Amino acid sequence: MSKIYINPGHGGTDSGAVGIGGRQEKADNLRYASAVAEKLRAAGHDVKLERDSDVLINVKDIAERANAWGADYFIAFHRNSGGGTGAECLIVSSASAKSREMAQAIQNALAAVGFKNRGVKVQDKNTYVLSHTTMPATTIECGFIDNAGDNALFDSKQGEIVQGITDAVLSIAGGAEQSPATPPAQPACTKKPFTLDHVVKKGSKEAVVGSIQNNLLAMGYDLGSTGIDNNFGTKTDAAVRDVQKNGGVTVDGQVGKNTAPLLGGTWAEKSAPAASIPTLTRNLKLTSPMMRGDDVRQAQERLEKHLAQPGRIDGVFGNSTKEAVIRFQQARKNEGRDIGEVDGVIGPKTWKILWE
Numbered sequence: 001m002s003k004i005y006i007n008p009g010h011g012g013t014d015s016g017a018v019g020i021g022g023r024q025e026k027a028d029n030l031r032y033a034s035a036v037a038e039k040l041r042a043a044g045h046d047v048k049l050e051r052d053s054d055v056l057i058n059v060k061d062i063a064e065r066a067n068a069w070g071a072d073y074f075i076a077f078h079r080n081s082g083g084g085t086g087a088e089c090l091i092v093s094s095a096s097a098k099s100r101e102m103a104q105a106i107q108n109a110l111a112a113v114g115f116k117n118r119g120v121k122v123q124d125k126n127t128y129v130l131s132h133t134t135m136p137a138t139t140i141e142c143g144f145i146d147n148a149g150d151n152a153l154f155d156s157k158q159g160e161i162v163q164g165i166t167d168a169v170l171s172i173a174g175g176a177e178q179s180p181a182t183p184p185a186q187p188a189c190t191k192k193p194f195t196l197d198h199v200v201k202k203g204s205k206e207a208v209v210g211s212i213q214n215n216l217l218a219m220g221y222d223l224g225s226t227g228i229d230n231n232f233g234t235k236t237d238a239a240v241r242d243v244q245k246n247g248g249v250t251v252d253g254q255v256g257k258n259t260a261p262l263l264g265g266t267w268a269e270k271s272a273p274a275a276s277i278p279t280l281t282r283n284l285k286l287t288s289p290m291m292r293g294d295d296v297r298q299a300q301e302r303l304e305k306h307l308a309q310p311g312r313i314d315g316v317f318g319n320s321t322k323e324a325v326i327r328f329q330q331a332r333k334n335e336g337r338d339i340g341e342v343d344g345v346i347g348p349k350t351w352k353i354l355w356e
């Protein structure tokens with residue numbers, strides 16, 4: 001059996017790309033990564049899930065941990081943004097043949113689910129973990145989070161996506177899923193995202209419990225004749241504990257920060273205090289000579305976090321920075337955000353949204 005390192009991209013203060021309706025990449029990544037991890041574990045592999053909650057881990061640490069653990073395979077789970085559509089898998093130019101093989105197998109699975117096939121891409125920019133891990137490695141970009149069609153696929157075909165990626169990895173790493181003693185009943189419903197800002201547990205009676213029950217049913221759990229009744233009873237408790245056991249989190253029957261993502265939910269974070277956004281003292285734009293400074297560098301860092309691909313982060317506002325600003329503004333505008341003009345100029349509106 002192989003050691004498989006699963007890295008759900010972003011987390012904590014790094015939301016990753018922000019899509020339609022404020023949808024955050026970090027939550028989507030955790031959702032499908034943890035489901036694949038669970039299945040690979042069930043197939044008998046030794047799986048390390050980099051994070052099972054909403055925390056940020058430095059890319060350097062991720063690569064170091066995967067290497068130190070002696071992983072046989074490394075897979076990063078992301079979603080794309082910037083105005084395109086479809087799925088792609090990334091490898092670096094120095095990647096091994098095995099990396100390419102794994103990336104291609106996953107890519108085929110995502111195309112089969114219905115994503116536009118963007119192919120396996122060789123990319124040496126923004127791929128630190130891929131170039132610093134020593135085992136076969138790929139990054140999955142499972143559709144664009146700023147594309148409504150891709151999001152609909154991601155949600156409605158979640159089961160097929162997870163199964164397809166799992167089968168692809170098993171075709172490379174070996175192993176087969178153990179068939180459960182009794183096949184899970186055909187889910188009567190599909191998993192739906194929910195948001196939780198307080199812990200619920202046995203005895204809780206409220207609407208969000210119904211959302212959790214809906215997702216447990218969609219995951220194949222049997223909640224008895226009562227089904228979805230918004231009442232956190234014994235069967236719900238047992239199912240939650242099973243999810244926790246498989247997800248590698250504390251088994252206490254309480255749905256909170258760590259367990260909500262395993263159930264397809266999002267733990268509502270308190271938004272960062274406004275004071276943490278640096279003050280913008282000038283509009284940042286392409287000028288001659290070019291603008292330089294820490295503010296430009298900060299903007300470039302934020303653009304990179306939002307996957308707008310600013311190129312080199314050098315504190316100089318050049319053409320590639322301007323293009324990244326336009327990509328970022330257009331994506332936010334597509335989501336219906338008030339970004340002002342899509343003009344490649346970072347004024348107060350764009351600056352504020354960059355820090356989300």
Ligand SMILES: [Zn+2]
Binds near residue numbers: 016017025
């Ligand atoms: Zn990402």
